[in-house]
Amino acid sequence: MATLPQPDERPMAGLGVYRALSRVFPHSFRAKLMAVVAGCTLLPLGVFLAWLLLHDGPTQQQLVLSVSLTVIVTLLGVLAALFLLYHLLTPLRMMVDVVQAYQHEHRLPELPEDGRDEVGLLMRGINCGLREIDDGMRELEKHALEDPLTHALSRRGSDRSLHECIEHAEQGQPLMLYVLDVDNLKPVNDVYGHAAGDRMLTDLVTTSQRWLRDHDWIGRWGGDEFLICIHDEPSPANERVQHWLRDLAAPRPDGIPISVSIGCAQYRPGTDAAELYREADAAMYAAKARGGSMLVCDDGDHGGHGGHDGSLRRLASG
Incomplete structure (x- = not known):
């Protein structure tokens, strides 16, 4: 402060x-x-x-x-x-x-x-x-920047924090952005009720806060979509996320595993917040298209065409 x-x-x-x-x-x-x-x-x-x-x-x-x-x-x-x-x-x-x-x-x-x-x-x-x-x-301000259900950052808080992360990255700090989408929230809501779905989202945030570091954060972007910002190099950051992804896939006390599709993108000089989000979001949809419960990363090599064909790598599966 x-x-x-x-x-x-x-x-x-x-x-x-x-x-x-x-x-x-x-x-x-x-x-x-x-x-x-x-x-x-x-x-x-x-x-x-x-x-x-x-x-x-x-x-x-x-x-x-x-x-x-x-x-x-x-x-x-x-x-x-x-x-x-x-x-x-x-x-x-x-x-x-x-x-x-x-x-x-x-x-x-x-x-x-x-x-x-x-x-x-x-x-x-x-x-x-x-x-x-x-x-x-x-x-x-706390209520405006904090999601009331999960106590992660809210959409507004995530947007503000993402721009702050970009500013730090412009000064030389490494930055990885992850876009998460819960694959099985709707089936859980339909079968077990919305209370079970709420517990799933809360547990997702709680478990992430155990390994996120001081300058890292998780925010609820909307519904069952979340953002995670990690100030670390790609290899160690992805390793931490992969380990978490495997833990989420294990059955919880209520017997319901959490299946999450995750897309990631690495900050490159000149990348703004919107572009970094689009890259990670496209990688997340690629993970869902491949069956979900996996991490897919954008390697930043787009061949100058602005598309993502051939630039997405699957790093882990649950």
């Missing part, structure tokens, strides 16, 4: 004013705003009024000097108020940033949750809300 970008530390440093005022006004953000404005702008005027009350009949020079100082201090207080308000509003800017980060990068928020006023409650709400949304989206 890709490492998510780390959050910017600068907004966290700007929380100092908010946390300092939270010690005095823990439950009200409005009180914090009023304290900053009042303290920085009204305090100089209050000092000037107190000075007038304490001095009986100040001279004109004293009055001009005191008014000038009061105006200067008040302007400085306004600047200080603006500075403190900017930092006091840091939590709001952080909330905007985390919502945008989640929208564009799906990065989960890490807002502080120590505040007890309206802003603190809002930050906790955003943390909780976005985490629940993310969990829900991941669950929906």
